[in-house]
Amino acid sequence: MSLAEFQRALGDLIASPVRCAKVRRLPGLALAGYALTARARERLLGMAGDPRMAMNCTLYRVNRLIPLHAVLPRSCRLLGSRLGGVLDAYFAGERDGTLQFGMEASRFAQWLAARHDTTPALRDLLAFELACHAVISAAGEPERGDDPRRRTLALRHDIGALLAAAEGEEPPPLPAPVLLELDARGDALVLTLVEPANA
Amino acid sequence: MNVHGPSAGVGVLFNPALAGFVEHHSDAVDFYSVIPERFWVDHGRGAAPRFAPLPHEVGLLERLAARKPVTAHGIGLSIASASLFDLDYVAQLKDWKRRYGFAWVSEHLAAMRLAGGAGSDHHAGLALPLPWDEELLALLCPRIARVQEALGGPIALENGVEYTPVPHAELSEPAFLNALTARTGCGILLDLHNLHVNERNLGRPARGFIDALDLDTVVEIHIAGGSSLHGIYLDAHSGPCPPEVFALLRQVAPRCRNLRGVTFEFLESYFPSMGEEGVLEQIELAREALRPPEHPPCPSPNSSAHSAT
Numbered sequence: 001m002s003l004a005e006f007q008r009a010l011g012d013l014i015a016s017p018v019r020c021a022k023v024r025r026l027p028g029l030a031l032a033g034y035a036l037t038a039r040a041r042e043r044l045l046g047m048a049g050d051p052r053m054a055m056n057c058t059l060y061r062v063n064r065l066i067p068l069h070a071v072l073p074r075s076c077r078l079l080g081s082r083l084g085g086v087l088d089a090y091f092a093g094e095r096d097g098t099l100q101f102g103m104e105a106s107r108f109a110q111w112l113a114a115r116h117d118t119t120p121a122l123r124d125l126l127a128f129e130l131a132c133h134a135v136i137s138a139a140g141e142p143e144r145g146d147d148p149r150r151r152t153l154a155l156r157h158d159i160g161a162l163l164a165a166a167e168g169e170e171p172p173p174l175p176a177p178v179l180l181e182l183d184a185r186g187d188a189l190v191l192t193l194v195e196p197a198n199a
Numbered sequence: 200m201n202v203h204g205p206s207a208g209v210g211v212l213f214n215p216a217l218a219g220f221v222e223h224h225s226d227a228v229d230f231y232s233v234i235p236e237r238f239w240v241d242h243g244r245g246a247a248p249r250f251a252p253l254p255h256e257v258g259l260l261e262r263l264a265a266r267k268p269v270t271a272h273g274i275g276l277s278i279a280s281a282s283l284f285d286l287d288y289v290a291q292l293k294d295w296k297r298r299y300g301f302a303w304v305s306e307h308l309a310a311m312r313l314a315g316g317a318g319s320d321h322h323a324g325l326a327l328p329l330p331w332d333e334e335l336l337a338l339l340c341p342r343i344a345r346v347q348e349a350l351g352g353p354i355a356l357e358n359g360v361e362y363t364p365v366p367h368a369e370l371s372e373p374a375f376l377n378a379l380t381a382r383t384g385c386g387i388l389l390d391l392h393n394l395h396v397n398e399r400n401l402g403r404p405a406r407g408f409i410d411a412l413d414l415d416t417v418v419e420i421h422i423a424g425g426s427s428l429h430g431i432y433l434d435a436h437s438g439p440c441p442p443e444v445f446a447l448l449r450q451v452a453p454r455c456r457n458l459r460g461v462t463f464e465f466l467e468s469y470f471p472s473m474g475e476e477g478v479l480e481q482i483e484l485a486r487e488a489l490r491p492p493e494h495p496p497c498p499s500p501n502s503s504a505h506s507a508t
Contacts, residue, residue, distance in 0.1 A: 001334065002334070003281040003330070003334055003338065004281035004282040004314075006281075006330070007280065007281055007282065007310055007313060007327055008313055010323075010327050010328070011313050011321060011323040011327060014323060014324060014325065014327070015323075020285075039367065042367070043330065043365050043366050043367060044367070046366040047328070047363045047365065047366070050363045050399070052362045052363050053362075053363050053364045053430065054428065054429070055363075055428075055431045055433075056325060056363060058428070058429070059324065059325045059362075059433075060323070060324030061324075063324045063325060064324055095321060096315045096319045096320065096321045096322075097320050097321065097322045097324065097465065098243070098320070099322055100240060100241055100242075101242065103240070103242070103243075137240075137253060137255070138254070139254070139255050144470060149393065178328075189262055
């Protein structure tokens with residue numbers, strides 16, 4: 001149990017430079033929630049005070065960002081200067097990260113889409129990039145009824161304009177929603193505008 | 200015991216950027232090492248079904264396996280996590296070892312996942328520094344026995360990188376590894392770049408580590424490149440190996456009597472800067488390092504050989 005608690009506490013320190021600082025300032029309070037032996041506690045104090053601990057915290061953030069940026073690169077770019085703050089909030093609120101790219105990106109997209117300050121343009125782009133990842137991931141699967149290599153999205157923005165948008169800038173919405181079909185059955189992903197969604 | 204012939208083979212850790220390399224240059228390598236987790240989606244402990252194969256990636260694996268022997272280099276076992284021991288993952292690894300005939304299986308001696316409160320796992324984001332204590336040995340030995348029983352043979356465990364070592368360890372890292380291999384019969388995957396990283400950041404001499412390790416347990420050697428960030432040298436797998444890594448390889452490989460393969464690792468995002476030629480060059484440099492010198496070095500003036508004459 002002591003090793004498990006040591007690892008739990010160490011994982012929490014690595015996930016949060018703020019917690020590291022708190023352990024340095026108020027070790028009794030910051031480590032109160034863990035069943036630690038005296039040796040484990042002494043070790044954590046030493047590690048929290050090691051200046052190289054900052055690299056562990058940096059790597060934690062980098063490794064959590066990689067799946068998000070790999071699946072949702074344009075959404076990250078659209079967030080622009082807001083990205084750092086959004087990630088801080090996501091990492092603090094959703095601590096159980098996974099390195100399964102699709103799952104982590106999907107969870108982040110759901111979390112982000114549920115925020116009141118997420119714009120309709122960003123919601124469209126998140127849905128588009130997740131759908132791209134899903135159909136491309138299924139590209140080698142055999143054909144069947146509900147073919148996972150094809151998906152249709154209802155979008156309120158022109159996808160070309162969204163993809164071309166400069167960092168932090170959003171195009172205006174379309175007069176009416178459109179349906180976009182994504183098809184990864186061939187050698188390349190094919191996008192087809194089907195019809196106006198409200199036709 | 201090795202992949203091809205009497206000397207150790209040279210291989211590369213496969214990533215999707217190497218799909219073309221596999222088609223055109225497979226003759227240059229003796230084996231491919233693969234990360235099995237690249238070929239399936241893991242929906243997490245307790246999910247049913249838990250593992251979903253990725254058809255496109257599995258197609259790549261089958262093309263690899265048709266050309267060369269394949270070894271597995273797992274990243275998901277997290278065998279040193281005290282709060283969980285993932286037997287379903289072990290069963291998955293066993294199934295894929297049987298299916299693709301992995302020549303050997305390696306994993307990281309690492310704790311990367313922690314059991315979460317609601318049954319979910321928390322990924323620590325990196326391998327947690329480990330306390331080299333008897334308590335950890337006691338945790339690992341029965342687990343390794345179960346893994347090896349499931350896989351039907353020894354597993355090789357990789358030495359890691361530390362940026363903040365756990366203070367007041369009972370054992371040095373090589374002494375810990377020696378105890379682990381002696382008690383379980385597992386092998387060691389000796390990552391020379393990890394030793395180089397620890398030497399640069401922590402001042403731990405790589406050669407001291409090598410001299411203290413029981414080199415008969417070394418089954419595979421990893422070589423890789425890195426880069427610096429904020430004054431700290433990282434195991435970034437960011438392209439060619441530094442000369443120090445090849446120097447270590449030249450020194451250590453002849454002393455590893457059970458060495459089966461040397462594997463060059465790099466991340467696919469660095470492939471554009473290397474290209475296929477760059478990968479081929481690293482493979483050739485590894486072969487050169489493994490080649491016995493044509494003219495053995497002259498004994499130094501104060502060596503025993505000199506004294507005897």
